[in-house]
Amino acid sequence: MLAPCQRPRNAAATREAILKAANERFAAESYEQVGMRDIARDVGVDPALISRYFGSKEELFGAVLNSCGDASELLSIPRAEFGRHIAEDLVYGEKNEQKLRWLFIMLRSISSSSVACEAVKCASQTNFYRPFTDWIGGEDAEVKVRLAAGLMMGLKISREMNGGFDLSPEDSRKLCGRIAVVLQGIIDA
Template identity: 55%
Template sequence: MFCQVTPRPRNAEATRAAILTAARERFSRESYDDVGMRDIAGDVGVDAALVSRYFGSKEDLFLKVLEHCGDAPDLMDGDRATFGDRVAREAIFGSEHDGQLEHLLVLLRSIGSAKASELVRRTADESFFGPFQAWIGGSDAPVRARLAAAFIMGMEVSRELTGGQTLTREQSENMQARMAAILQDIIDG
């Protein structure tokens, strides 16, 4: 069966952004091994050769998606003394940067693929854990960085799975205060 692709207006930057968005959406819904360049091209309405021209291989495109998984506000921005409070508030109540679950899903769906899992590990170490550990400082910074990240991701997933906190406002504020204290303790060591 022949599939005709509707031509898009020529705008290289917009097309590149659309391909990247389609790839992120695909990788958040399907495993790395199940996503094909033709699938992504079809989602955007371009030829698969154009996807390859802009991004190279599927591995290169996946790496680019992983780079953009860090579009959420940087954990290290802001005063270190208020780290626990501001990160817990965002994890409990959400923010204008919601959509982090999609980024987490890209990471979680990658676990089943040996190739993608290795890329995620390498990218996470280079782009996130290395800088986060340096920011935390101290001999046990790798441990504290992993604990903080796991706690934050767990709360984000919990919030997204339930469609938001199912607690009263007062209970949510109590949980935010407790999470803030735990996170700050992890960071301060």
Template identity: 30%
Template sequence: MSGVSTSPTAAAPARRDAEATKAAILRAARHLLARHAHADITLKAVAERAGVSAPLILKYFGNKDALFARVMSFEADADALLDAPTAELGRHMVRHVLVSQSRQGADPLLRIVFAPLHGEQGDILRANFRTQVTERLTARLDGPDAGLRAELAVAALLGLGVIYGIVRGTQVRATDVDDIVARYAPLVQAHLTPGAD
């Protein structure tokens, strides 16, 4: 018998490492997709950004198309972005966008800004964004013009994401997250619950 243990405790660290590696690969691919055309992104570039080998990406995701199908989904991002009661959602969403960018080096929404660069994949990105983010937010809102209000709230978040993550506005980036949340969340919340105090 070999010296390799197959007990659950021995396998657990490898499982966590595999999950961490997959997450790093997805983060790297999202980062690149938010800055480059899909056709220009190579598995080698993703691997270098993630600190792994290209064959490891193939092992976990199969091929570039399968990897980017995952990257073009907003499902998990929407789960986290919309994880608050409607009355507190504006504050939660603004904080989530800022914390994702400033502390985690990722943005839950920003890659949609680059959809025009991605040809047919851009169409997939737009369709996913509509169904997984804006339509899901719309379904949570009461009152008239829920779809318009959801899109305006998301537009405000995208604007904040662009100034923070792409333009790298010096004032916004130098300001404490709590201060920005206090100033910006009412703008977003006004679209989600108009007329609420």
């Protein structure tokens, strides 16, 4: 008699499926609302398996934040072209659902839980602010990073909230040019 077909075990695929489900849950709900059992049910695994791969809910949330990416793409832009490149992306770039999801995860989480807020702070420092500060270097690098990041995030959120900047081609060009000058000025100051 043949044994019933079983799904082959693949630890890496299971871990990735758990991380993806957690990403979806944390994007849709606050940190406090997300339960390990809910994520396990989404993936079709036992909740104990999540603990085996990630440990606690806090550690799973940290893994989600670390999967959000880092500053490497940003820091690969030649320094002299930084302002122009970022401005063009902010004004004309395609909508990136994944980056928006990660931004929403962070924004939703910082107001829902002190544990989540601390995790966001730690991941942001490690994955974005510290590498960006090192890349800028020099005097007042931390101040420059906070100013540039605030401008970039604010414009990104504003664009997505409104489905674009809703400007004429001429005004879009002007906006792009001004953003480029301001961002390059921050970096070069």
